Amino acid sequence: xxxxxxxxxxxxxxxxxxxxxxxxxxxxxxxxxxxxxxxxxxxxxxxxxxxxxxxxxxxxxxxxxxxxxxxxxxxxxxxxxxxxxxxxxxxxxxxxxxxxxxxxxxxxxxxxxxxxxxxxxxxxxxxxxxxxxxxxxxxxxxxxxxxxxxxxxxxxxxxxxxxxxxxxxxxxxxxxxxxxxxxxxxxxxxxxxxxxxxxxxxxxxxxxxxxxxxxxxxxxxx
Numbered sequence: 001x002x003x004x005x006x007x008x009x010x011x012x013x014x015x016x017x018x019x020x021x022x023x024x025x026x027x028x029x030x031x032x033x034x035x036x037x038x039x040x041x042x043x044x045x046x047x048x049x050x051x052x053x054x055x056x057x058x059x060x061x062x063x064x065x066x067x068x069x070x071x072x073x074x075x076x077x078x079x080x081x082x083x084x085x086x087x088x089x090x091x092x093x094x095x096x097x098x099x100x101x102x103x104x105x106x107x108x109x110x111x112x113x114x115x116x117x118x119x120x121x122x123x124x125x126x127x128x129x130x131x132x133x134x135x136x137x138x139x140x141x142x143x144x145x146x147x148x149x150x151x152x153x154x155x156x157x158x159x160x161x162x163x164x165x166x167x168x169x170x171x172x173x174x175x176x177x178x179x180x181x182x183x184x185x186x187x188x189x190x191x192x193x194x195x196x197x198x199x200x201x202x203x204x205x206x207x208x209x210x211x212x213x214x215x216x217x218x219x220x221x222x
Contacts, residue, residue, distance in 0.1 A: 055210030
């Protein structure tokens with residue numbers, strides 16, 4: 001269970017004011033303030049609301065491979081963390097990303113073979129659907145972009161996004177930003193702009209700070 005301090009940290013990391021969070025979650029600002037400062041207990045519906053708005057998981061089970069995959073997928077990439085901290089992106093990070101692609105391919109085998117057992121639909125958390133072929137391809141595509149191989153990333157990302165139903169607008173908006181980046185980094189700026197417009201349409205129906213941040217990053221490439 002996330003704490004009030006963790007909710008506040010996640011909100012501030014996304015650049016959202018408490019007033020804006022209250023508007024997006026439909027909770028009173030005064031109530032969220034008390035939750036974040038520990039004056040009120042953190043209710044599950046508040047955590048879920050923050051996760052929906054921010055587009056990141058705020059509670060986890062470290063031993064659950066599905067949740068680990070989910071957190072890696074929506075979290076910040078190691079490349080971005082290195083650059084922001086002022087460290088150079090060198091051979092060791094490239095090797096780490098290459099290893100990640102290998103891990104994802106192995107995970108692909110596990111999912112495809114049905115080795116990963118799941119419970120009845122009614123007993124599973126909502127996020128279980130994250131671990132599937134499309135999610136694995138999105139993660140691999142992200143790695144390939146950071147490894148300087150955007151052309152290899154493009155088909156993985158395009159096929160993954162095409163498999164999502166309309167009700168997953170938040171995920172589609174986020175994943176389209178990486179598809180747009182793959183086009184931009186191969187020099188196909190027209191295709192990148194088209195994909196950004198698609199992402200913006202999806203993001204407008206189900207806003208998230210993560211998608212907004214990614215759209216801003218991709219816009220700087222165009």
